[in-house]
Amino acid sequence: DTEVTQTPKHLVMGMTNKKSLKCEQHMGHRAMYWYKQKAKKPPELMFVYSYEKLSINESVPSRFSPECPNSSLLNLHLHALQPEDSALYLCASSQEGVRLANYNEQFFGPGTRLTVL
Amino acid sequence: AQSVAQPEDQVNVAEGNPLTVKCTYSVSGNPYLFWYVQYPNRGLQFLLKYITGDNLVKGSYGFEAEFNKSQTSFHLKKPSALVSDSALYFCAVRDKNTGFQKLVFGTGTRLLVSP
Numbered sequence: 001d002t003e004v005t006q007t008p009k010h011l012v013m014g015m016t017n018k019k020s021l022k023c024e025q026h027m028g029h030r031a032m033y034w035y036k037q038k039a040k041k042p043p044e045l046m047f048v049y050s051y052e053k054l055s056i057n058e059s060v061p062s063r064f065s066p067e068c069p070n071s072s073l074l075n076l077h078l079h080a081l082q083p084e085d086s087a088l089y090l091c092a093s094s095q096e097g098v099r100l101a102n103y104n105e106q107f108f109g110p111g112t113r114l115t116v117l
Numbered sequence: 118a119q120s121v122a123q124p125e126d127q128v129n130v131a132e133g134n135p136l137t138v139k140c141t142y143s144v145s146g147n148p149y150l151f152w153y154v155q156y157p158n159r160g161l162q163f164l165l166k167y168i169t170g171d172n173l174v175k176g177s178y179g180f181e182a183e184f185n186k187s188q189t190s191f192h193l194k195k196p197s198a199l200v201s202d203s204a205l206y207f208c209a210v211r212d213k214n215t216g217f218q219k220l221v222f223g224t225g226t227r228l229l230v231s232p
Contacts (some may be wrong), residue, residue: 042222103149108160
């Protein structure tokens with residue numbers, strides 16, 4: 001299985017809602033990533049998990065809360081989002097490198113298209 | 118800071134002609150460079166990478182890239198373009214300052230292949 005899956009494909013939520021995005025991979029990768037992508041722009045890194053521990057948080061607002069329950073799963077919990085948070089949210093995974101030096105390519109999921117009303 | 122630049126917002130080419138999508142890099146030390154493609158409303162797909170070794174790297178779907186250290190470039194090429202190659206292409210570099218955990222993307226180049 002060389003696939004990263006993401007659910008749901010589309011999500012519409014109000015500013016007071018709480019929702020979660022899910023990501024799963026079964027490639028044995030120990031590095032997992034969340035990105036945010038606006039239309040016609042490159043992906044912006046949000047979080048990196050390495051061996052189920054948060055290793056990078058790119059100063060993301062606390063209304064986004066990541067969780068890595070095990071080596072195959074990555075969640076992104078959403079609460080009190082703003083309309084400007086509407087975007088494509090991409091999950092990715094990669095083989096972890098030696099001594100955290102990671103030269104490996106990332107495999108991306110198809111993304112969740114989030115609309116905040 | 119590690120960065121890559123894609124100087125062209127869009128590249129137009131006729132089907133059957135060779136294509137080049139440009140990327141230049143600015144890094145300290147050895148660069149770890151990648152090319153990804155994104156089709157509409159989809160995630161990114163890995164095409165190829167340069168870590169070390171031969172300067173000409175071959176990748177998926179007939180794409181290749183040439184690493185040029187003196188020109189700090191990593192241009193993506195294909196000998197004969199297909200209409201189905203029309204997509205958004207991103208060059209990226211692993212960021213040494215984060216132990217190479219972070220992937221820094223260029224701004225992207227839209228490739229349009231006309232029939």
